[in-house]
Amino acid sequence: MNRPWFSSATFMIIFCCAYVFAFAMNWPLFLYYPLHDDFNLGPHMQTGKGPAIAWYGLMGDAAIAAFLAAVVIPDRLAHKALRNYLWVFPVGAMLACVFLLRRFFG
Amino acid sequence: MQLITALLILHGLVGVALLGAITHQSVSLFRRTAARSGSFVDRYTGVNQRTFTAAVVGLYIAQLTLGALIYPTYRLSVRIPFEEMSLGWAIGLFELKEHFAGLGASLLPIYTYTWLSEQQETHRRDRVAVTMLLALIVWWDFLVGHVLNNIRGFA
Secondary structure, three states: OOOOOOOHHHHHHHHHHHHHHHHHHOOOOEEEEOOOOEEEEOOOOOOOOOOOEOHHHHHHHHHHHHHHHHHHOOHHHHHHHHOOOOOHHHHHHHHHHHHHOHHHOO | OHHHHHHHHHHHHHHHHHHHHHHHHHHHHOOOOOOOOOOHHHHHHOOOHHHHHHHHHHHHHHHHHHHHHHHHHHHHHOHHHHHHOOOHHHHHHHHHHHHHHHHHHHHHHHHHHHOOHHHOOOOHHHHHHHHHHHHHHHHHHHHHHHHHHHHOOOO
16 A cells, blocks of 8 residues: 555644644744735734734644645654544643633633 | 625534534444434434535635634724723633634544544544544534624624
8 A cells, every 4th residue: 555645643733733832932924914904924013004813824834834744754653653642632732722812711 | 894794604604514514423423323213313313424524624624714714804893892892701712713723624634534434443533532523613613603793793
């Protein structure tokens, strides 16, 4: 059987880790300013442009890292080592998001 | 604004379809015996679960895309009034909705993989866990979206 070129397990694991890391460090790939319909590379807010959206940039960070890892790291590694425990990563990432957003519920 | 309102309504409708598909598949995962009667429960759970996979993936991607398209309007027309009304919890609920939706997208490849017939025996626990997690995210996002839209919609 041919080796799959894309590892779905690695994609999920790296996406979850990269997303939470970028979110915790406030490192979106870019920011979008809806008031001026303007994109700016990097995480630094610019003054006078109104509110910024970081979510697209966070998705970009995580998707790029996860896609590259899913192509490079062999599928069998993640599946062999973590079979039946893959769900731990998204659950951990979701709990980390709740923790990072706790200021809204205090 | 009319286009955004139309997209919001479409977002809601696609959400209902996605909710139905993932819930149907999730509930039928726990069926242990073959259907014996023609009751509603037997018919509801006695479906071929694998046929839902492509529909769930397609609807999830459509839903995420629609959400991303209407997000700027939320940021300007809904979140700012929430801040003025000191509804921090509502902003927090939406933040969780967006982050969960993003993380849910990362589940789609492994969700598809574990539902392939070749993985039927080897990845049962992952298949159940990933499907239930995806169902949890869809339900959370649907309910939060509904509540926030009731507090303040676009129009």
